[in-house]
Amino acid sequence: MTELKKDIQKEFKNYLKNLIVLIFTVIPLYFEISLAEKFINSQNDKLLWFMDLGIYNFIFSIIASTFMYFYSSLKTTIEIKLFYTEDKLKNVKIKHNENKQIILEITAKGKRKNIPxxxxxxxxxxxxxxxxxxxxxxxxxxxxxxxLDLQKMFNQQKEINQTKEIAIDLIGNGNPEEKNSIEIIPELTKGNRNPLRRVKFQGLKIEIKGN
Incomplete structure (x- = not known):
């Protein structure tokens, strides 16, 4: 579900970018501001219009891509992952009263002030x-x-590029006859939104097996 959400968000951003480029492309065409006639000696209005369409679309696509690149470069990226073993498995099975160790990995790159x-x-x-x-x-x-207070965790410097790992011991509790499963996904507390921050989460599926 998380991967599907990411794909939808990516597609939405692409559609939004294309829509913005189209709007800016139409503006000079609407006011009959032609660049093509400066380079092409033609009296064919349709040809000039289509040439202008391509030229303006190219120009505004470059501008939009450049803006998005610089905007992304200003963002602080935080990746928060839960996994099992060095192979970074996304699921683990555990028995009642059994002890297994998982890892919480937090990677932060960018400005510390943008960390949640x-x-x-x-x-x-x-x-x-x-x-x-x-x-x-x-x-x-x-x-x-x-x-976890992430500001305290990464408090060494203003610019950070660091990964921290925290070992977590899991112990199965409850009725030995029951089977349960859950996907534990780290969450940010409310009020932690920031346009200059990109946070990625990876949860861990945990299944407890009955005897």
Whole structure:
């Protein structure tokens, strides 16, 4: 579902870019501002119109692509992934009372001021998550939640290009006869939106097997 959402967003951005280029292309054509007649000696209005259409479309496409490139270069990119083992598997199976270790990997590139404030990890009652204490970590056991202060995590410098990994111990709880599954996806707290930030998430599917 996450990959589908990304594909839809990408397609939407492409359509939006094409629409903006089309609007700016039509404006000089509407006011009969011709560039083609300066290069082509022709009295054929239709030919000149189509030539102008191609010229203006090319010019505004270059401008739009250049703007999007510089806008993207200003963005801070944060990738937050949950995975199992060094192979970075996206799913893990665990038995009741079994202990397995997963990894939370956070990569940040860009300006520190654009990093979001807090990120949360929620987990169900039938699963126990244990993370060693850190200055930027808060454990809310009653809510089955961990809160990570990303600003504290990346507080060394203004420009950052760094990856941090956090080991998490998983322990299966609950009724040994039951089977449960969930996909745990890290989330940002509300109010963390910023147009100069791009955040990518990768969740981990966890399945607990009955005896």
């Amino acid at each position: 404030g807090e990120m949360v990890l929620n987990y169900p009652d039938w699963l126990d998550m244990q993370i060693k204490g850190r200055p930027y970590l808060t454990s809310l056991d009653e809510q089955n939640q961990y809160v």
